[in-house]
Amino acid sequence: MDKLTMTEKLVAAKLEKGVTWEVAGEALGMSPVWLASACLGMNSAPAEKAKAISEYFGLDEEVATALEVYPTKIWDQAVPTDxxxxxxxxxxxxxxxxxxxxxxxxxxxxxxxxxxxxxxxxxxxxxxxxxxxxxxxxxxxxxxxx
Missing domain, CATH: 3.30.1160.10 (Cyanate lyase, C-terminal domain)
Structure with missing residues (x-):
């Protein structure tokens, strides 16, 4: 599973669960900023954290494995419009x-x-x-x- 698919699954599961990054981070004992960054594919998670995140959101081992993968930290070089x-x-x-x-x-x-x-x-x-x-x-x- 690539990081984009992983992110889509995690964000959908977060919405379905109806939690904020703050709530999820507190439940997992993780910084909500770091948790969001890992789930959005810009940080890798150690195996135990990847497993905990995947289980918390009710997702499979494939997501946990994707969370462990070292990301390529690139972003659009154009000035964003958001x-x-x-x-x-x-x-x-x-x-x-x-x-x-x-x-x-x-x-x-x-x-x-x-x-x-x-x-x-x-x-x-x-x-x-x-x-x-x-x-x-x-x-x-x-x-x-x-």
């Missing part, structure tokens, strides 16, 4: 150079890891309109000199 995803591109487009400047001023010449990384998505209720809080937590990796 408004939410586009706005994230806009944030990086407008503030990317600023983030790079501030990070490198604080840490030195290097990058933030997307491998040794975690992410949280939180909702902050506000009378003027609810707020989205994204926390991106990546290890700093300095460039080496040789």
């Amino acid at each position: 408004p939410l995803i586009y706005r994230l591109y806009e944030v990086v487009g407008v503030y990317g150079e600023t983030l790079k400047e501030v990070i490198q001023e604080k840490f030195g010449d290097g990058i933030m890891s997307a491998i040794d990384f975690s992410m949280e998505v939180d909702k902050i209720e506000d009378p003027k309109g609810d707020r989205v809080l994204l926390t991106l937590n990546g290890k700093f990796l300095p460039y080496k000199s040789w």
Whole structure:
């Protein structure tokens, strides 16, 4: 089974079960952000987690096996038109150079890891309109000199 078919089955099972990623993550003892990413095919799951996810959603061993497969992390290089995803591109487009400047001023010449990384998505209720809080937590990796 390929990752696309796996994702279609998992998303359909999630809808049928009527749960959120938050609820599923809590039931499985997993980060809801990581769980969604694995189910959408952008991360691989260790065997025990793949089995637990598949069983939770009532799916077969084929789905569990597909969850274990290392993904090829590619995405469309065009600017997306989905408004939410586009706005994230806009944030990086407008503030990317600023983030790079501030990070490198604080840490030195290097990058933030997307491998040794975690992410949280939180909702902050506000009378003027609810707020989205994204926390991106990546290890700093300095460039080496040789």
